[in-house]
Amino acid sequence: MPRETNAAKRERAIEVCRRLNERYGPVECFLDHANPFRLVISVLLSAQTTDAQVNKVTPELFRRWPTPEAMASATPAEVAEVIKSLGFYKTKAKHAVECAQMIVADYGGKVPADMKELVKLPGVGRKTANIVLNVGFGIVEGIAVDTHVNRIAHRLGLSPKTHAKEPLKTEQDLLKILPKEYWNDVNHQWIMLGREICDARKPRCGECPLADICPSAKMG
DNA sequence: ATCCCGAGGG
């Protein structure tokens, strides 16, 4: 079996994006993104949980501490009490307060619109930073590779199996394959596919719009 | 039981 050319991968990846665009329509953020500060905190809280769970706590959270200045003077214990229905709530509360403090101390109370600066914030990695850049600032600098995107890229044969646990390498593979105008689609729509259909354990290939062009679906 | 729309730390 000859190795697939990059051109073939690109063609397939673009077709993937085209079909997912048809299925999901324009991308949308379901978290509180009224301003970049709220977005950073909301995305930070969303790790390992759902937007719906996050949206249950953010109204009270931002009612009590609406700005970086306000949250900077909260204690992690106070914040933890408000967000305790979420997983990892103690760590997230600590990160939220430290984020607010750093935004005030180092960035004049404004969330930096820059990947290198964003990832300096406690609890903010590339995945979170990518979403903040995309949704909060309209900047497309990379692809937010989470476990879903990672898995889908692997199943579609767009990133080697050896990169399965290295999101940075998966991101680099996708950046090389896909033209930039599709990066934002990956950030949002591939994640939805991963949640609804391309499940880690039991993928529902029978309902998948990509089944006929997916090597993994063909092999079962 | 087992996994997750991550990230920090050892």
Place this chain on the structure above:
DNA sequence: CCCTCTGGAT
């Protein structure tokens, strides 16, 4: 490289 943090969904 590995572990930890955590509630909720399945």
